[in-house]
Amino acid sequence: MRMFLRTINPVSRTMLKTLSRRVSVQTTLCKQYSRSDQPDELLRYNPKDHKRQNNIHFYTMTGFLTLSVALQSRDETSDSDSLKALLKKAELMIQKRYSKKNIEKVYMEALHVAIELEDKSTVAHVQEKLANIAIEMGDYDSALKLLPNVIRNLLDIGFEENSLKVLEVSLKLATIYASTQKHELAINGYEWVIKQMKEYLNVEENYKDGRAFLGMALDSYGRYLFKLNKTKQALDVTKEAIAISMNLFGESDVRTLVLLNDIGAILTDCGEFDKAIETIKNAIERSKECDEIKHSDIAIFWVNLGSIYVRQNDAEEAKNAFRNAKKEAVLSKDRSLIVQIDHYISEQGS
Structure with a gap:
């Protein structure tokens, strides 16, 4: 995934x-x-x-x-x-x-x-x-x-x-x-x-x-490098971007939270699952303090967390994460996202 x-x-x-x-x-x-x-x-x-x-x-x-x-x-x-x-x-x-x-x-x-x-x-x-x-x-x-x-x-x-x-x-x-x-x-x-x-x-x-x-610029370049599967470079560039975001906007700003999610995704591709889980959980927790973040963004955070648990063969934690993702997706009224999350839940079994 x-x-x-x-x-x-x-x-x-x-x-x-x-x-x-x-x-x-x-x-x-x-x-x-x-x-x-x-x-x-x-x-x-x-x-x-x-x-x-x-x-x-x-x-x-x-x-x-x-x-x-x-x-x-x-x-x-x-x-x-x-x-x-x-x-x-x-x-x-x-x-x-x-x-x-x-x-x-x-x-x-x-x-x-x-x-x-x-x-x-x-x-x-x-x-x-x-x-x-x-x-x-x-x-x-x-x-x-x-x-x-x-x-x-x-x-x-x-x-x-x-x-x-x-x-x-x-x-x-x-x-x-x-x-x-x-x-x-x-x-x-x-x-x-x-x-x-x-x-x-x-x-x-x-x-x-x-x-x-x-x-x-660093944010955009990091996403592009990730798309090219240049994960180590993507991680370094995105870390530079989040340092700037934290300095300018704060740790609970929507820009910082989205970058945290990105870092979690990159860490996962690097095989650093524990660090990835910690990073994405951090983004989810800080999102409670952010008024500007969208429910669809939080849903994606939960989906990414669930996908890490899938890679770790932890079906129960994965299902819990995907269910939380669906709650946020429903609040966002993003039908395509809801359908995608339902598919992830079904893959984990009842």
């Missing part, structure tokens, strides 16, 4: 819930006029190569908009007002849960206007939104075309390569590589982001958002 860790999600915000609300690596951009848009360029770029001409790098999404290289001039004041109105409209559509396709159309119109105005900052913002929508729709190919150009445009408007904004985009790209089985690019991306952030924090050690971002 494979232990439960959270899915590697390109828009995961596990570590940054209460800090800067947009430090979730949700920045994106698009294809430039004259340079290749191959996604692996990100991992080899030289910032000096990008601090040059004033081209706005863009990527046109087929079916919505065709941008001409020679854009006709319009009244800039009118365009600026139109751009603000479009951005406001898109945000309201997001709040009212309009379809992603309709929101995307509005952002594409806004992108057209921003490019006409040669407003790189707004181009970056809009393209970021478009990439987020592509990811949410599972269109990773479009996101992989968008994201490397985010880096280029951010560098063009003055961001340093180790700035949090650039690293956010780089981490998002790494998680997409992880989700699309581009393993070498994913590993290189994760390690580059983590290295850059650690070096930055050596100078700015009191930068709270930076430490939280590092924790999020």
